[in-house]
Amino acid sequence: MTAQTETKPRKPGLGVLKSLLLLLPIMLLSFLFLAGGPPREDPLPFIAGIVTWLALNILFFLMLYTGKTYRYRRVLFVALALTLIITFAASILGTRGSLALTDADVLQGKTPFCFLVIPTIIIPALFTRTIIFPGSLLTGFAPIASMLVLWAGATLLVGRGWCSWLCFYGGLDEGFSRILKKPVIKSIDRRWTYLPWAVLLGVVLLSAVTLSPAYCEWLCPFKAVTESAAITSTLILIQTIIFVTLFVGLVVVLPMLTKRRTQCALFCPLGPLQSLANKINVFDVRIDPEKCSRCKLCIRSCPTLSLDEASLESGRTLMSCTKCGQCVDACPRKAISFHIKGTKVGISADAARVLFLYPTFIFFAAFGGSIISSAILTVLKLVTTGSMY
Amino acid sequence: MQKLKAILGYTWAALLIPLAVATLFGMGSWMKLLVSGTGLTVSPWFTGDVVARTVKHDGYETRIHRPVFQALIGERREGFVQVDWGPLEALPAQVDEEVDFDDDGQADFRVVLDTASGQATLTPLTEYVLNLAGTFRLDDAWAMRATLRNPRR
Amino acid sequence: MQGFLLGLANGSSCLAFCAPALIPFFMHEGQGVRQNLVTLFKFLGGRMGGYLLIGLLAWGAGSLLSGAAGYERLLIGIAYVGLAALLLVAVLRKKAPAGACAFEGARATLSRWPALLPVGMGFLAGLKICPPLLLAFTGAASAGSLAGSLVFFLAFFLGTSVYFIPIPFLGVFRRASALQIVGQFAAVIVALYYLFAGAILLIAG
Numbered sequence: 001m002t003a004q005t006e007t008k009p010r011k012p013g014l015g016v017l018k019s020l021l022l023l024l025p026i027m028l029l030s031f032l033f034l035a036g037g038p039p040r041e042d043p044l045p046f047i048a049g050i051v052t053w054l055a056l057n058i059l060f061f062l063m064l065y066t067g068k069t070y071r072y073r074r075v076l077f078v079a080l081a082l083t084l085i086i087t088f089a090a091s092i093l094g095t096r097g098s099l100a101l102t103d104a105d106v107l108q109g110k111t112p113f114c115f116l117v118i119p120t121i122i123i124p125a126l127f128t129r130t131i132i133f134p135g136s137l138l139t140g141f142a143p144i145a146s147m148l149v150l151w152a153g154a155t156l157l158v159g160r161g162w163c164s165w166l167c168f169y170g171g172l173d174e175g176f177s178r179i180l181k182k183p184v185i186k187s188i189d190r191r192w193t194y195l196p197w198a199v200l201l202g203v204v205l206l207s208a209v210t211l212s213p214a215y216c217e218w219l220c221p222f223k224a225v226t227e228s229a230a231i232t233s234t235l236i237l238i239q240t241i242i243f244v245t246l247f248v249g250l251v252v253v254l255p256m257l258t259k260r261r262t263q264c265a266l267f268c269p270l271g272p273l274q275s276l277a278n279k280i281n282v283f284d285v286r287i288d289p290e291k292c293s294r295c296k297l298c299i300r301s302c303p304t305l306s307l308d309e310a311s312l313e314s315g316r317t318l319m320s321c322t323k324c325g326q327c328v329d330a331c332p333r334k335a336i337s338f339h340i341k342g343t344k345v346g347i348s349a350d351a352a353r354v355l356f357l358y359p360t361f362i363f364f365a366a367f368g369g370s371i372i373s374s375a376i377l378t379v380l381k382l383v384t385t386g387s388m389y
Numbered sequence: 390m391q392k393l394k395a396i397l398g399y400t401w402a403a404l405l406i407p408l409a410v411a412t413l414f415g416m417g418s419w420m421k422l423l424v425s426g427t428g429l430t431v432s433p434w435f436t437g438d439v440v441a442r443t444v445k446h447d448g449y450e451t452r453i454h455r456p457v458f459q460a461l462i463g464e465r466r467e468g469f470v471q472v473d474w475g476p477l478e479a480l481p482a483q484v485d486e487e488v489d490f491d492d493d494g495q496a497d498f499r500v501v502l503d504t505a506s507g508q509a510t511l512t513p514l515t516e517y518v519l520n521l522a523g524t525f526r527l528d529d530a531w532a533m534r535a536t537l538r539n540p541r542r
Numbered sequence: 543m544q545g546f547l548l549g550l551a552n553g554s555s556c557l558a559f560c561a562p563a564l565i566p567f568f569m570h571e572g573q574g575v576r577q578n579l580v581t582l583f584k585f586l587g588g589r590m591g592g593y594l595l596i597g598l599l600a601w602g603a604g605s606l607l608s609g610a611a612g613y614e615r616l617l618i619g620i621a622y623v624g625l626a627a628l629l630l631v632a633v634l635r636k637k638a639p640a641g642a643c644a645f646e647g648a649r650a651t652l653s654r655w656p657a658l659l660p661v662g663m664g665f666l667a668g669l670k671i672c673p674p675l676l677l678a679f680t681g682a683a684s685a686g687s688l689a690g691s692l693v694f695f696l697a698f699f700l701g702t703s704v705y706f707i708p709i710p711f712l713g714v715f716r717r718a719s720a721l722q723i724v725g726q727f728a729a730v731i732v733a734l735y736y737l738f739a740g741a742i743l744l745i746a747g
Contacts, residue, residue: 104525134435145420153412198727205547342398355402359409366413
């Protein structure tokens, strides 16, 4: 064990003035994203937009001022997942009249594109220049091209941080993982953390052979809360049972019992792809071995099992780290920090954190903010008029 | 060297801010650029591929798509051809048509479609037509897919 | 393509079974990366020979099957279900079964011809009957022609070989256990797929 040096704990966060100054550009940009054009007769869209804008900016200010990332990120992340379900349902019911996906919907490209498909479309796209997904390229709700551009931009910005800041499903298992105070299942065999790689390999290969999105057709747990094929055959019934079982097991029960994000850490195939993309991302999370007291609180608290004993020695998280900030906030000796590659560890940790938060939050405000705002609007309309539209 | 790496790191991190803004504000342009630049289309296994020929009838038309045998490399041994009839309001109660999907002057199959219920029967007229894969009521047409054996394999 | 992808999905199991014998073989004293690469290519060459022989046998089996018109789908369905179950059992065992790697026992014999040792080891590895190979055999048997069967096994060989390429480079050994675990999971997923495909063939007749 390295010699412990007594260091004066760094006062967390930035001061009020600095936090407000850094908040201003975010306030302006998020207003532009959420304003949605000139004022209209109907005040509801404006109310939904303002509520979202206020919530986003208050939480960002608190992140800056308190120096804590995880707890405020978590609020936004869970809100994003819950509001996605509402927004999705409302959009699909409005355009198709039913959440059940029919063959006719598939033929007409009425399926909204989802990021989880991305690993499976890459090889077929390279070989055939076609997207093996029954969606629309440029029109409709969540067209393929817009989702691909968003994903590519987000991946360049945050790498694997996608999984804790922008994925609109991750908030579900994160939310369930916070319900119980203590875990019932205290340890998870680390070998399970390799399963996402196998799922990635399996679905990529199967999709390449069959030219259809294997993950969507067989393994996506979130089909249970968004849309899935109308049950018109035994095969579809089997698929639906798989979706619901995976959702209940990986997204609800296991996160509750383990207090870890089991779907994200132990199953989702997009995670490994983001981990590979993370190699070219400038941000990571580092541990200063000289400050670390080996209390292992970070290992116990990491929601995605991205820290182990070797991490503490090497000063690096595992490649599955989603930059959620939990370990950074949890470390009692402030030995863990957001870090910019090429710079010295622990030096200007605040600057690194702010530089990470800025583009991430800009993206969240536009992308996540629109989903949250849309859901609030849907609820307001339902409450005031009895209809979602 | 360390200083240079640090400068590059900070610069790269700072550049991500305008990148985020550019991605979001330029979404429409990026989308169109992605599609036009790559030539990507949705897989014909879903879309039924492009319409190869149109046969006009009294008030409605028959749209015969290009047969689909797409594989990752080359072609598959089996595929399908999609035929649409529309618009819906102009369709007769029953469509009874012989379809020549490969435009060789010889009818390949005969289809009888009840446009109220979507029930259809398919009679193959060549060895390459296997069976009826299904009928589908689209927004403005009835579509039918016939399973085919690839004559090139 | 299916052969290549089957090889890719199962190649890490092949490596896992043979790694304890292979890695020390490549870690021979004084051998640099270039020499190890030469050895590896000899090994893979022998392996390809073994696989092409299997491909020939698969075509023969397929020709016999095609005479049993109407039962072909049934037999392939049974083969898929049985082999998928075997693959599941093989993967879920705690440790590799004895004799899982073909050339452990034959190495002493082959050592009499040092230049041909890697070729011989590779050939034996190619002939080693294991569930992924049997699945490939079934797939190749339904290819319909000699060329089809041989191409199927060539593709299978290429898919499995991807995992052997890093062996001459020392750094990969740290990742060997991770690769093994991923391979086990991937093999389970592929086995489930073939179980399902076989069941569909049996149900549909």
